[in-house]
Amino acid sequence: NGRVSDTAESVIFPLPTANAGEDKNICQNEKIQLGDKPEIGNKYSWLPTTDLDNPSIANPNASPKNSAQYILTVTSEHGCIAYDTVLVTVGNNVAKVSNDTTICSSTSIQLLASGGAKYTWSPSTGLSDSTIENPIATPSSKTTYKVLVSSGTCEDSAFVTITVNPQPSAKAGQDKTLCIGASTEIGEAAQVGFTYQWQPTTGLDDATKANPTASPTSTTQYILTVSGSGGCTASDKIGRASC
Numbered sequence: 001n002g003r004v005s006d007t008a009e010s011v012i013f014p015l016p017t018a019n020a021g022e023d024k025n026i027c028q029n030e031k032i033q034l035g036d037k038p039e040i041g042n043k044y045s046w047l048p049t050t051d052l053d054n055p056s057i058a059n060p061n062a063s064p065k066n067s068a069q070y071i072l073t074v075t076s077e078h079g080c081i082a083y084d085t086v087l088v089t090v091g092n093n094v095a096k097v098s099n100d101t102t103i104c105s106s107t108s109i110q111l112l113a114s115g116g117a118k119y120t121w122s123p124s125t126g127l128s129d130s131t132i133e134n135p136i137a138t139p140s141s142k143t144t145y146k147v148l149v150s151s152g153t154c155e156d157s158a159f160v161t162i163t164v165n166p167q168p169s170a171k172a173g174q175d176k177t178l179c180i181g182a183s184t185e186i187g188e189a190a191q192v193g194f195t196y197q198w199q200p201t202t203g204l205d206d207a208t209k210a211n212p213t214a215s216p217t218s219t220t221q222y223i224l225t226v227s228g229s230g231g232c233t234a235s236d237k238i239g240r241a242s243c
Contacts, residue, residue: 013078016042020072020086024062027091027154031063034070034086041077046070064088093154097147102163104232108138111160116149139164165230168194172224172238180217186238187211187224197225 019036026032038044038058049055051064062070067089074082095115103109113119113133124130126139137145144161173186190196190210201207203216214222223237 013076013080015080015082016074016076018072018074018082018084020070020084023087023089025089025091025152027093028065029063031061032088033059034062034088035059035072043075045073045075047073062088064090066090091151091154093149093151093156095147095149095156095158097158097160100161100163102165102230103139104228104230105140105164105167106138107167108136109162111135111137111145111147113147113149113158115156115158116151116154118150120148120150122146122148137162163230165232166193166228167232168226168228168234170224170226170234170236172222172236175238178216181215183213183215185211186214186222191226193228195227197227199223199225 017039021034021036024032024034034046034052035044035058042058044056044058046052046055046060048068048070050068051062052070053061062068067087069085069087072084072086074084093116095113097113098111101109111121111127111134119131119133121127121130121135122145123143126137126143127145128136128138137143139162142161142163144159146157146159148155148157150156168191171188173188176184176186178184187196187198187210196208196210198204198207198212199222200220203214203220204222205213205215214220221237223235225233225235227233
């Protein structure tokens with residue numbers, strides 16, 4: 001009935017601390033630091049290793065091209081393991097804007113930008129509102145507008161050029177009364193850079209002049225159309241009577 005006893009000691013080692021950091025939001029082509037300061041004796045490993053400058057340290061720099069979740073594994077000197085994860089969301093902030101276009105002076109065109117939550121146009125000259133995505137533009141001369149598109153800290157910009165062509169004026173002249181066989185000049189002096197067309201051509205010495213000589217044989221209403229570059233046009237009419 002003898003009895004023998006013995007003792008054994010069990011040592012419980014603590015788990016290491018795994019801190020991948022708070023979830024992050026970054027912009028395209030930016031980098032962000034993950035994790036925290038290292039603790040002596042621990043080993044660190046990150047997965048996936050894509051776009052990390054060093055996946056074997058506690059706090060690597062990440063520059064993902066697309067949103068990604070990174071898993072941190074921390075192993076202590078005693079083989080104890082802890083895990084943590086961090087989500088890095090990459091903002092896709094790409095500014096888009098209307099195509100370059102041409103307008104006539106004193107006319108307007110609506111611009112349109114997209115790609116973000118906030119819009120800032122410059123210069124603001126000639127714009128109905130420089131803080132919206134679709135302002136009305138009425139520039140007095142050729143202007144290149146820049147739109148800054150942002151979402152949070154992410155920004156991108158785009159440009160649109162509005163070319164302004166001069167708006168012609170059409171002056172057919174005052175209504176006149178003529179005797180049969182008489183002639184009179186209609187219209188006024190030509191403006192440089194514009195073309196002229198009268199309708200009808202009946203009774204005119206040259207229907208493409210700014211101020212032709214009219215010799216109608218009956219009451220006639222002449223309509224003048226003046227055209228400039230970029231499709232800018234203007235019209236006027238004159239009534240003419242013969243007796």
